[in-house]
Each structure stands twice: as structure tokens, then as C-alpha cells.
Amino acid sequence: MTAHRFLYLVRHGDAVDDGDLSDAGREQATLLGRRLARLPIAAVHHGPLPRAAQTAALIADHLPGVPVRSAEEVGDYVPPVPDPAALPEPYARFLLDVTPAEYKRGADLAAAAIARHAGTEGRSHEPIVTHSFTVAWFVRHSLDAPAARWLGLNAANTGLTTILYRPERPPALVAFNDLSHLPERLRWTGFAPEVRAAFGA
Numbered sequence: 001m002t003a004h005r006f007l008y009l010v011r012h013g014d015a016v017d018d019g020d021l022s023d024a025g026r027e028q029a030t031l032l033g034r035r036l037a038r039l040p041i042a043a044v045h046h047g048p049l050p051r052a053a054q055t056a057a058l059i060a061d062h063l064p065g066v067p068v069r070s071a072e073e074v075g076d077y078v079p080p081v082p083d084p085a086a087l088p089e090p091y092a093r094f095l096l097d098v099t100p101a102e103y104k105r106g107a108d109l110a111a112a113a114i115a116r117h118a119g120t121e122g123r124s125h126e127p128i129v130t131h132s133f134t135v136a137w138f139v140r141h142s143l144d145a146p147a148a149r150w151l152g153l154n155a156a157n158t159g160l161t162t163i164l165y166r167p168e169r170p171p172a173l174v175a176f177n178d179l180s181h182l183p184e185r186l187r188w189t190g191f192a193p194e195v196r197a198a199f200g201a
Contacts, residue, residue: 003120003166003167004120004124004164004165004166005119005120005121005124005125005126005164005165005166006124006125006126006162006163006164006165006174007117007118007126007127007128007138007162007163007164007165008036008125008126008127008128008160008161008162009127009128009130009134009135009138009139009155009160009161009162009163010032010055010059010127010128010129010130010135010158010159010160010161011129011130011131011132011135011155011156011157011158011159011190012025012029012047012049012051012052012054012055012129012130012131012157012158013025013026013027013028013029013051013054013055013058013157013158014028014157014186014189014190015051019049019050019051020050020051020054021051021054021055021058024157024186024189025051025054025055025157025158025189026054026058027186028055028157028158028182028186028189029054029055029058029059029158030058030061030062031158031181031182031186032055032059032158032160032181032182033058033059033060033061033062033063034062034181035160035181036059036062036063036127037062037063039125040124040125041063041066041125041126041127042066042124042125042126043066043067043068043069043126044056044059044060044063044066044067044068044069044126044127044128044129045069045070045071045074045117045126045127045128045129046068046069046070046071046074046128046129046130047070047071047072047074047075047076047129047130047131047134048070048071048072048075049075049076049131052074052075052076052129052130052131053070053129055129055158056068056129059127059129071116071128072109072112073109073110073112073113073116073117074113074117074128074129074130074134075109075130075131075134076130076131076133076134077102077105077106077109077110077133077134078095078098078102078103078106078133079106079107079110079133079134079136079137079140079147079150080103080106080107080110080147080148081095081098081103081147081148081151082147082148083148084098084103087148087151091148091151091152094151110134110137113134113137113138114137114138114141117138118138118141118142118163118165118171119165120165120166120167131155132154132155132190133150135153135155135159135161136150136151136152136153136154136155137150138161138163139153139161139163139173139176140153141171142163142170142171142172142173143171143173144170154190154191154195155177155190156177156179156187156188156189156190156191157189157190158179158181158182159176159177159178159179160175160177160178160179160181161173161175161176161177161178162174162175162178184200187199
């Protein structure tokens, strides 16, 4: 087992209001599966919600024999925010309805996600299909940024974020929101219209 480990974080494909993937989301996941088929993927992990599970299943269609595993700790939750009152006003307003119980659950799951999936322990190439907040939490951790700095880091649907873990070195953020597997018409979904417009989407 190699000491170098690549963790691939993927936001689920574009979804409709009931939580299932849209036609665009299914196409995004299929194209990402074709891309990941070039790598020696050992396992695919995904959050428990349908849009993450469906994305993982479509990716796995291109990875014969690779196990697919549901994991609660990479689900959809609010990661730690040590002092919500100290946040910039737009973020404080966005999180206004989050309850203490939800913050506690998010903190527990976020810690479990890092403990289980970050670092050199495990297989050398593993994708996690998750949600935008969780992708941001791993990126924040890899950069050793303040806990609340996951806020404002947004992941595109099936954007590929890659973190390299090596012994005796800090984690290396190799790529964030890599969309090279998608045609232009499928890029930057999951972002606000003004952000999509900035990329010509």
C-alpha cells in the first residue's frame, strides 16, 4: 500500500427539487465516471442522500468490481462554525436558522469525515461523492485555515477536487473544481447565476 494518497472529492450531479439527479446531473456523473476509469480507483464513498448515491452509482458503472460504500460522515450537514455571531453579515444571515443541535451534529460528522478519510491511511485513489459544504470542509482542513473558512468555498456539480496526502508533509490541494471532463453546457451548475455568467455558463 502506497504512503501517497489521492483523495478525490466530488459534489453530486445537478439535481431536481425532489433530490434525484436531473438529466444534466446524470450526464455529468457519467462523464466523470469515464474520467475516473483511467485511475486505479480502490473504492467509491458517498453520502446517504439520493443525489449522492445516484451520482456514485453512475460513476461506478465505469469502474467494474470497485466497491461503492455509503458513509454518513460525508453527507449533507453544516460543518463547524465556532462563533456564528462573528461571521460577515451575509454568512450570518445564511446560517440564521441553524440550530445548536444541527451545529453539534455537523461538528461531530465533520470530525469523523476527517478522521476516516483524510491522511495517508487507506487506499491510494478514492473518490468521495458528497455535498458542497463537505467538499469545502476538506479543502479548509487541507489548507489549515480557520474553521469557519469553509464558508464561501463552493463546489460545482461533479467538480473534481483533489487532495494529496503524503507522510511528514502538509496536505496538498492539487485541484479545486476541475471541470475538464464536462462540456461547457454542463459546467458550473450549482452556482448562482452571477457566478455562472462570470465563466460564460
